[in-house]
Amino acid sequence: MEDYNKFSAVILGGGIAGITAALELARLGHDVALVEKTPFFGGRAAQLCCKATDACQKCGACLVEGRLTALFQEPRISLYAQTELLESSRTNGFFQLRLKQQPRVINPERCVDCGLCQDECPAAAQGAIITTGVTRNHPRYAVNPAACLFFLDGSCRVCQQICPPTARAIDLDQQEEIIDLEAGAVIVATGYRPADPACRPHYGYGRHPQVISGAELEERLRYGQGLAGSDEEIPRRVAFIQCVGSRDKEHAYCSQVCCAYTLRLARLLKHRQPEAEITTFYMDLQNIGRDAPRFQREALREIKVVRALPGDLRATADGSLRLRYLQEESAAAVEADFDLVVLSVGIGPGPDNAALASLLQAELTPAGFFQAASREQPSQTSRPGLFLAGTASGPRDIAGCITQALATARQASQYVKEL
Amino acid sequence: MSIARDLDIILAHGPELSASGIDYYKLGLWAAGLPKTRILALNPALPREELARRLRAFLYHGPKHRVLLAALEPQRRALNIIRLLLDEIGINPEFLGVLDLQEALGYLDPKTCSLKAETLIRMAAIMLTRAEPIATQELTVPSRVLVYGDSFAAIKSAVDLADQEYSVLLGFPGPTLHPLVPGVALTQALGEELRQLAAQAQAHPAIRLLPQARILAVEGSAGNFQVRLKTPEEVLEEQVGAMILAPELELRPGDAIGAPASHPRVLTQTRLEEILAAPEEAGDLLGTGDAPLQVAFLGPDSHPLALRRALETAKKFLSRDNCQVLLFIRDAKVGAPGLEADLEEAASSGLIVVKLPGLPALSLENDRPRLRFFDPVMHQEESLACDLLVLAEVYGPGAANAGLIGILNLWPSPPGFLQGDNVRNLPVITNRRGIYVAGPARAAMELDQALAEADAAVSEVHQLLGRGRATAPQGRAVIDRGRCVLCLTCQRLCPHGAVSWDNRAIINELACQGCGICASQCPNEAIQIRNFTDDQVAAAMENLDPRLTPKIIAFLCQNSAWEAYLAAVKMHQAVLPPGFTPLRMPCAGKIDIDYLLKAFTHGADAVLVLGCHPDNCRSQQGNAHALFRVERAQVMLEEAGVDPRRLVFRTLAANAPQDFLAAVRHLADLLEGLKAA
Ligand SMILES: Cc1cc2nc3c(=O)[nH]c(=O)nc-3n(C[C@H](O)[C@H](O)[C@H](O)COP(=O)(O)OP(=O)(O)OC[C@H]3O[C@@H](n4cnc5c(N)ncnc54)[C@H](O)[C@@H]3O)c2cc1C
């Protein structure tokens, strides 16, 4: 096993959970590898918006920034971006992992993040060159071999030619690499996938441009594109519909974050546009924040809440969206019109969970998340040495991910020391 | 002289600077022409050995010299150079200035790019040549820790610390350790692991148990707390290096029904659990088996834990024949692992869930409790006689918490808990270093999370105390004893409880977090925060380049605004006004009113003060201090005939570069407008 790079722990997934675990292990004196599938670190939390109104609303999204800065400066952490797990085996208690790193076409030493490559790429719309708004990453552009025309059929070299002659950062002839790592512990922190907003077809996601998902709203607000997604008129009547992709037959769990982000986003909208009328349709409001009763009282002063999930959505002649629902007080069906409908998508299992679980011989819950050893031991699996952090094992908010990742790191550290 | 001392500048250039329109050769020549500087142009992509060789040859003065590393994206691209300088050549981190030239690259006109790059380098040089090293000191501190509370989080903290060779005082209010498993019947036997944990705490030689202990007073700060504890036998004076607080949750009556009706068939959840555990004493309360039994649970909707507990008991009735069980709630708080499935399962085995906007009214009729409510499904008034009415309880904070907040000088928090809900405290930090909170000290939560927090708190203690040898900065925040008149403004304002006094004020550098709130408020200018000195700020403001306009001086809190600024200059198409000069502050609270006024006397067209959002300041009130000073300065500016709108205060988050740009744009527009008028 001479040619294995040896680490105390390998962490899969560079979101807030993986980053926190990596930093904590480094602080405890371990060398760790952080493996991220995409070209960029930060995960989903790094793409959420600040929801502060007159004061911080305690959403926790800004907690990622400082940790990302620390991550890129920590000498004990080796970063592997654009890298995925291929094989895993175990001898004498140590994991041997074989990873595949995509060709690193853009040379970080030379790239100036000018973005010309993406501007000129003929297949940019298909995702051949991707970029990130999480600006602590560098380079902030990456070539995606799955969509790049050069990698598909060799027919294009535009980016390499357009890259400024003084930079010449692009080399399409880079090859993918196979990387072998050995580690005492493996931590799965591969996160989640937001629930599919189209899973409730009657809300017309994909058919009406004014029906968007909560994740999209977060992004629009983060990048300052405005609510309408363009410079069009600002929507005045906004509806949020809760529990999309949660608490139904296929998703028999509460996602725990969507009530919170919805009410925070709603208050943010109201703060920015006091004339907006915001309605939230819900089944049950979950506790939000540490002083939940107060938060709820304050939110309900600004936002109308309706305990009902609308039965259907139709476009009206004047272009608004009409929702029909059962009014709780009168038990009568009523209708209301909106300019924008936001579907509060929940937290679904990560797309790679099944494949990863079989590679690592881990078990999944019926819903498709990684199965923890027990409710008292959410960081452990039934396999000693294989640990969990963050939403890979089920819904959690950012604060919950951080706490759990800290505990996971300590337990993994203890485990590795005893190996 | 603006550049106060000798300085070595490394221009880590690669090809990228020219790619973005800066002629690094010219920039290098310009920098070489600065007084007292030497310059090395170095391609960061060279092999490590070669980098090391060239750096050593260049830095023949050894680690005493100040070094400015200027590059594009230095923290990523020139990381090798940074590590060589710090780890192998041994430059003091305070002597290494790392400058990102990104801000200079956005302008269309190459001349402005160059001017801006020069200004950035000059500003960094001015700051750096006035920098002083911050040494670290090793302090001998007691490796004794006070853990207070009898929750499992407290017990686990105590055992983990004791295992790591700390000596632990475990104080708790009751006569015996009596931890609670939240969300579970009080009568339920503990699992094996928890039983073992409790047994370990009782028997561990390094743990001293202090039953019926009350904290009377706490003096001192991190690394050196003197705690006065009262036990039934004596009053103890103990010295501890740190403490972990984890007082157990307390069950209180919920708000379901105004005054709990005293009637044998109206029970609290706890009472019901006791009865179910000893049914032989229950008489006919639990029914005789054949006769139908109507059980209603009222209001377990304060927290998922309350719902979990009610469902556990409800299940016992659902498994009996002839038993109808109803659950009255406003909201089903299912936001916890597995709870939605549990509720669904209970519903499918017969539980009737009645969700109401408010809870039903209770009366007593014919010796039966009766509930009246409006049924939203059947759409009619309902009235229901119950054989058993179960009143939910709320998991609330320990009753002793309220007193502890004052004794420990902690920030006010969500009702009754010991940690403010500022996200910067997550998970276990308080405003005072050395005082950590875990589990039930900060919120009602599931046991697994509380135990995870115990882990995190133990890590923090270990990081702070290092088994008796703590490392602290030396000379970061210093009080000039010659100037201090013992007015104790600093002591009153320090949000971290780091100031004490003998015949002058003293800062405990292990507890100090370097925010500088004391420094900017000290009436005698007796406190300086090293490398954020008044001197440095003044020198920077005296040396603005008159060719770059409009001149906007921005004071940026490093915890939010500085991060947002760094992110903003990397965003596509973000271009700042050429005369924008960012000054990094340790906290908005460090911004002295003098800075604001001086900025204008040095010719600033506008001044921007950016701090964290209210409730998001790491030092809790730094942003409020800043706002207060800005408002005072605005009044003074107006008196002096300067339009007060030229001084702007805004708050933002680290992840909101858009808000940063909006603030700058606002000022730029304002200046345009004022110029036109
Ligand atoms: C619309 C929306 C709004 C939200 N708002 C809030 C909020 O305001 N406050 C809050 O606290 N929480 C919020 N959340 C929840 C928050 O996003 C999550 O708690 C958090 O991001 C989870 O972090 P994570 O590290 O577990 O997962 P992720 O952020 O998903 O990170 C996982 C990382 O692993 C990588 N990865 C995936 N598969 C692999 C693989 N096979 N190999 C290697 N790497 C892999 C991914 O690329 C990703 O970078 C919100 C969620 C949604 C959907």
Ligand code: SF4
């Ligand atoms: S609202 Fe969220 S992102 Fe904004 S400051 Fe508060 S915690 Fe940070």
Ligand code: SF4
């Ligand atoms: S958090 Fe709210 S919206 Fe999300 S699944 Fe739970 S109840 Fe539904």
Ligand code: SF4
């Ligand atoms: S710098 Fe801040 S933490 Fe330190 S003594 Fe002054 S006020 Fe307290």
